Structures are given as structure tokens and as C-alpha cells.
Amino acid sequence: MTQAPLICVIEDEQDLAQLLDDYLSANGYRTLQFHTGDGAEAWLMENQADLILLDLMLPGVDGLQICKNQLNRNATPIIMMTAKVEEIDRLLGLELGADDYICKPYSPREVVARVKAVLRRSHSEAVASPEGKSSISLDEHRQELILFGKTVELTAIEFKLFALLYSQPGRIFSRQYILDNIYQDYRVVSDRTVDSHIKKLRKKLVTSAQDIELIRSVYGSGYKFETP
Structure with missing residues (x-):
């Protein structure tokens, strides 16, 4: 039996992390929480999730650095979360390659919807190779x-x-x-x-x-x- 997608929730506000965990679990996802950047980084160096919900401001290693490190490791989809709207320009300007972003405060239902949308894109069928370009x-x-x-x-x-x-x-x-x-x-x-x-x-x-x-x-x- 195929396992449900594993969502890694990296959020230092533990109540908020648990709220996201509850909503994701209710929608059939497996979840894993980290409340510090150091703990998340250590796990991601040895393991892989199906999607990462990544807070920008974290104790220890911050979200920007985790995003950079992760994109050098593999293509796991990343949704950045930030309480500062003005940080969005910075996130995109740094060209980190995150798949989406969400501004706080947000609805947990919106987060689940974004997760579903990003996972659909990342699990779509392989792009067909145009004829004559086997290279x-x-x-x-x-x-x-x-x-x-x-x-x-x-x-x-x-x-x-x-x-x-x-x-x-x-x-x-x-x-x-x-x-x-x-x-x-x-x-x-x-x-x-x-x-x-x-x-x-x-x-x-x-x-x-x-x-x-x-x-x-x-x-x-x-x-x-x-x-x-």
C-alpha cells in the first residue's frame, strides 16, 4: 500500500505547528514537526520529505539558509511561510527557488490547499520528450x-x-x-x-x-x- 505524502512542518511557534499538523493529518498526510532550524537541517541532511512547510524566521539556522541547502540536496517542494509581507520581495529576489509562499496570518485550510496544489504539480507525469531530441x-x-x-x-x-x-x-x-x-x-x-x-x-x-x-x-x- 502506498504511503501518504510526508509533510515536514518547520515552524518555531509550537501551537501553530500543531494546528497545521492537525489539519494536514485530517487530510490524510503524514507529518513531522521541527521547531528549530538546527533540528530540521540535521534531519533533512539524512532524510527526505514529500513537501516542506518552512517558516522564514527560525531559531538556529533560518528558513532562507535551509531553503538554499535543501535545493542543493534534492528537488523536494518547499512552501515558505512568513509574517512579513515585505520579505516576499527578498525571498524572490534571492532566487531561492521555493515553489510557493504563504503570508501570516493564514487559514490552515489555505495551507492545506496550497500543499495539495504543489504536490499535484510535483507529482505530475514526466514531460514528454519532443521528437528527435533523445539527447x-x-x-x-x-x-x-x-x-x-x-x-x-x-x-x-x-x-x-x-x-x-x-x-x-x-x-x-x-x-x-x-x-x-x-x-x-x-x-x-x-x-x-x-x-x-x-x-x-x-x-x-x-x-x-x-x-x-x-x-x-x-x-x-x-x-x-x-x-x-
Whole structure:
């Protein structure tokens, strides 16, 4: 029998963590609570959850550092939680690659809904490989890109960007289209954020693709994927 998804709740307010735990459990999820960043970091170094609910302000290792560390370990979906609306720009500006964010105070039902939505995306079927590009393997379930036999380590945002461009080779995707379809709330990001993510993605691809340029800039229009 398949186990229910394991949700890691990293929240220093113990009453709030327990409230989220209760709602998640009632909706069929397994849960694990951590009230300090140090404890969560130690567990995540040796184990893997299906999704992480991560508070920004934590004693010990803070949420930003845990998010950075986790994205270097694996592609576990992360939903950031913060009581400071002004921190959202900082979260996105730091390009951590979290899958979603929630502002406090929030409804536990909203959190459960966000968890369900993010898990649906992360467990969707593998992206089909366009005909004639067997040198590229893209698996959305694992958030894994294999390019010319090499695994390319991508953040969650970088993976989504590549999957979008790769889905329609030759099509020019405008920055606005990318904002609307990649970022959870495009109103708090800018064209410069898109350009920065694209720049980092292209650098990783060129390194693994033997200097072949797969993503091209189209001046004044946007970006496109070109078949190698």
C-alpha cells in the first residue's frame, strides 16, 4: 500500500505547528514537526520529505539558509511561510527557488490547499520528450534533467523554466508569459528576475551540453529553445 505524502512542518511557534499538523493529518498526510532550524537541517541532511512547510524566521539556522541547502540536496517542494509581507520581495529576489509562499496570518485550510496544489504539480507525469531530441531527458516527477548523458542540477524555478521552453522548440516565450506561467505571483517579481534565472540556467546548460547554446535570447521579444 502506498504511503501518504510526508509533510515536514518547520515552524518555531509550537501551537501553530500543531494546528497545521492537525489539519494536514485530517487530510490524510503524514507529518513531522521541527521547531528549530538546527533540528530540521540535521534531519533533512539524512532524510527526505514529500513537501516542506518552512517558516522564514527560525531559531538556529533560518528558513532562507535551509531553503538554499535543501535545493542543493534534492528537488523536494518547499512552501515558505512568513509574517512579513515585505520579505516576499527578498525571498524572490534571492532566487531561492521555493515553489510557493504563504503570508501570516493564514487559514490552515489555505495551507492545506496550497500543499495539495504543489504536490499535484510535483507529482505530475514526466514531460514528454519532443521528437528527435533523445539527447535530452526531462522528468517532471523527479525534477531531473539529463543532457547528453549528464545530470544537470537545477533549482525548482530553473527546472520549470527549462520545461516550459523545451515544450515548444522554436517558440519565442515573452518575459510576461514566463512571469504568468512560472511564478506563483508574478506581481512581486520583475523582468530582471526572469533574466537572472535564465542566465543561470543557460550557464548550467552550456557546461553540460558541450558549449551548445540551447536557449537563445530574441532581442525585444523573449527566449526560445533551439533543437541541438
